[in-house]
């Protein structure tokens with residue numbers, strides 16, 4: 001089924017100028033970038049976006065990291081886009097990520113792991129609406 005998912009290129013990756021190489025991997029896997037913007041998250045935005053993790057010990061560090069530089073937020077569209085994007089990203093911990101995945105190739109650490117991807121279609125809809133209006137998305 002054609003789906004949409006939210007993707008974020010995280011500050012460790014924008015700092016190393018990896019936006020194009022990461023997006024080439026997403027596009028080569030069949031996903032289309034149907035909305036995109038480069039921005040810098042405020043602390044309030046990062047706390048709200050990752051609110052599900054607010055009780056976790058790594059939350060404050062994650063917010064500091066996610067606000068440490070620019071991010072590229074984008075909507076990906078394609079067949080089973082949520083799961084497909086997660087497959088291309090690889091496991092959260094790059095040491096456990098499969099060969100050829102974005103995190104295996106590019107991630108610096110468990111925290112600075114280069115990309116975010118929505119983990120379910122329901123969360124994808126919520127996360128897309130966090131950053132984009134319907135008008136911003138052009139298939």
Ligand code: ATP
Pocket residue numbers: 053058062091092110111112113115116117118119
């Ligand atoms: P994301 O939501 O960014 O796509 P994910 O779904 O693979 O990643 P989550 O469990 O949702 O992983 O964690 C969100 C993010 O928090 C991770 O991508 C990583 O940047 C950071 N993180 C997760 N676990 C840890 C940890 N134990 N220590 C430090 N940072 C962590």
Ligand code: MG
Pocket residue numbers: 117119
């Ligand atoms: Mg997650």
